[in-house]
Amino acid sequence: MKKKITLKDIAKELEVSVSTVSKSLKNSPEIGEDTRAKVKAFAKLYNYKPNNIAISLKNRKTKNIALLIPEITHDFFSTIIKGVEEVAHENGYNVLVCVTNESFEKEVESMDMVANGGVVDGFIISLAKETQQRQDFNHLVEVENQGMPLVMIDRITDKIPCDKVIIDDARAAYNAVSHLIEKGRKRIALITTEDYLTVGNLRTQGYTKAIADHGIDFDPALILKIDSIDECEGHISTLVKKVEFDAVFTVNETFAVVAMKKLQAMGKNVPTDIAIVGFSDGKLLKYATPSVTTIRQHGAEMGRIATKMLLKRLKAEGQEESFSTRVIKTTLIERESTS
Numbered sequence: 148m149k150k151k152i153t154l155k156d157i158a159k160e161l162e163v164s165v166s167t168v169s170k171s172l173k174n175s176p177e178i179g180e181d182t183r184a185k186v187k188a189f190a191k192l193y194n195y196k197p198n199n200i201a202i203s204l205k206n207r208k209t210k211n212i213a214l215l216i217p218e219i220t221h222d223f224f225s226t227i228i229k230g231v232e233e234v235a236h237e238n239g240y241n242v243l244v245c246v247t248n249e250s251f252e253k254e255v256e257s258m259d260m261v262a263n264g265g266v267v268d269g270f271i272i273s274l275a276k277e278t279q280q281r282q283d284f285n286h287l288v289e290v291e292n293q294g295m296p297l298v299m300i301d302r303i304t305d306k307i308p309c310d311k312v313i314i315d316d317a318r319a320a321y322n323a324v325s326h327l328i329e330k331g332r333k334r335i336a337l338i339t340t341e342d343y344l345t346v347g348n349l350r351t352q353g354y355t356k357a358i359a360d361h362g363i364d365f366d367p368a369l370i371l372k373i374d375s376i377d378e379c380e381g382h383i384s385t386l387v388k389k390v391e392f393d394a395v396f397t398v399n400e401t402f403a404v405v406a407m408k409k410l411q412a413m414g415k416n417v418p419t420d421i422a423i424v425g426f427s428d429g430k431l432l433k434y435a436t437p438s439v440t441t442i443r444q445h446g447a448e449m450g451r452i453a454t455k456m457l458l459k460r461l462k463a464e465g466q467e468e469s470f471s472t473r474v475i476k477t478t479l480i481e482r483e484s485t486s
Contacts, residue, residue, distance in 0.1 A: 152193045161189060208268055212457060213243045213261050215254060215272040217302065221400065222429030223446045224273070227300065230450025231271060238458055243267060251277035255286045262290050269295050269457050271450075274302040280343045282306075296460035300453045301444075302345055310456040311472040312449050316346050319442045319477040320353025321360075323396050323424045326440070328361045330485055332394035332422055336369045338383060338402040347372075350398045350426065376401055384409050394422040394485075400431045403439050407484070423484040437483030449475050 158165045163182065171178045171186035178186075189195075214231050216224045228244060235242045243266065245257040254275045261267045270290060278284070279302065287307050291297055299311045327335050337354045340347030351370070358365055371386045373379050379402060387409045397403040403425030407417055415421050417437055425432050425441040432439035452473050460468075 152195055157186060157189055157193075157195065161185060208461075209266060210239055211241045211243055211267045212454070213245060213258075213267040213270050215245045215247055215257055215270065217247050217249050217273055217275045219246050221427060222431075223301075223427040223444055226446030227273070227450040227453075230447035230452075231454045232450075233447070234451045234454035234458070240268075240458070247275040249276040251275055251281055251283065254278055258286050258290055262293060262295060267295075268461055269297065271298045271300055271453050271457055273300050274304065274345075276344060279304070279345060282343075296457055298453045298457045298460075300449055304345070308470055310453075310460070310470050312453040312456065312475065313472065314444050314449070314475050314477050316349035317353035317356070319426070319444075320350035320396070320398070321357045322353075322477070322479055323426070323442055324354050324357035325361065326479055326481070326485065327394040327396065327422055327424060328357065328363070330394075330422055333363060334366070334369065334392040334394070335363075336371065336386065336390065336392040336395040338371045338373065338379075338386070338395060338397040338406060340398060341372050341374050347398050354396060373402070379405055380409075387413060387415075392421065394424075396424045398426050400425050400427045400429045400439075400441070403441070404431050404435055407435065407439065418484050418486060428480055432482070435484075440482045440485040441480050443478040443480050445475055445477070 154165050154168050158168045161168070163186075167178055167182065168186050171183040172190060174183065212235060214228065216227065218224060228242075232242045243261060245261070247254040247257060254272075254277075258270065272287075282304075284304055284307050287297060291307070291309065297307070297309045299307070299309060301313060303311050303313060324335060335354075335358070337351065339351045339354075342348040342351070355365065368390055369392055371382060373382050383402065383405050387406065395406050397406060403423055407423055410417060410421055417423055423439055425439045428441050428443040432441045452475070456471070456473070
């Protein structure tokens with residue numbers, strides 16, 4: 148086994164300075180071509196590898212960023228990861244993905260571990276459900292106080308000044324409900340989340356505005372708010388049995404699939420009897436029978452933009468810049484459930 152060597156070992160063996168070795172390995176034009184070739188050949192012979200930890204400590208850069216997401220079961224967050232990793236890797240950064248499982252405590256612990264451990268240079272985060280419910284953002288403030296940039300994506304709070312990447316949730320829901328109305332539907336049910344979840348609240352607002360703008364009477368009996376995915380089957384089953392409607396808009400793909408399953412079990416035909424529009428263009432809706440019309444959020448694009456914003460902050464090295472919020476346009480994907 149070849150001995151593991153250092154820059155000093157190479158410099159001593161070739162009778163040159165450590166600086167010369169370092170610059171040679173980086174192809175610096177300050178060093179002659181013959182010397183560069185000699186250093187590289189020696190380094191290759193002895194399988195020299197740079198000490199990335201030492202380099203990071205010296206430069207105070209880890210070249211790592213953390214991405215915190217509330218869950219990984221939905222395709223939307225998987226596409227965010229894809230977009231983040233794409234831009235990060237193009238710029239020489241690694242991505243540490245932390246899944247909080249909708250837990251405030253897990254979110255705090257994850258951020259504390261990587262921030263205080265000097266593991267990452269900055270954060271991209273989509274807030275956990277419990278964090279939004281508690282409205283406790285002290286852990287985010289602490290990270291920013293340490294000089295670490297933070298970018299929020301999808302689930303955000305206006306209480307923390309930082310860059311953000313979102314979609315216009317209210318407008319997206321408005322378009323979805325308007326699509327159902329244009330298909331001749333008059334009694335449109337809404338299956339949404341509790342209001343403390345920002346995205347669910349905004350999508351509920353979009354539903355309400357679309358109903359009003361099209362002159363349809365608002366009926367609170369048509370709105371079902373669900374606190375937990377684990378409890379959705381029972382609540383949705385009660386809705387479809389007790390309330391008459393000819394269409395349903397859901398704020399996520401799980402609610403859409405469960406609603407369709409319950410309706411079909413009652414002998415209802417989708418879309419003849421009841422039309423369905425979901426939210427988030429995952430595989431569940433694309434390959435359901437029938438396939439479900441949905442709102443595409445463009446998660447990969449959101450991830451790419453969030454990463455570019457974070458890297459821009461890191462390159463600015465603390466220089467004062469105003470924060471910005473990027474709003475990504477959504478797309479209505481029409482499929483069999485509303486045809």
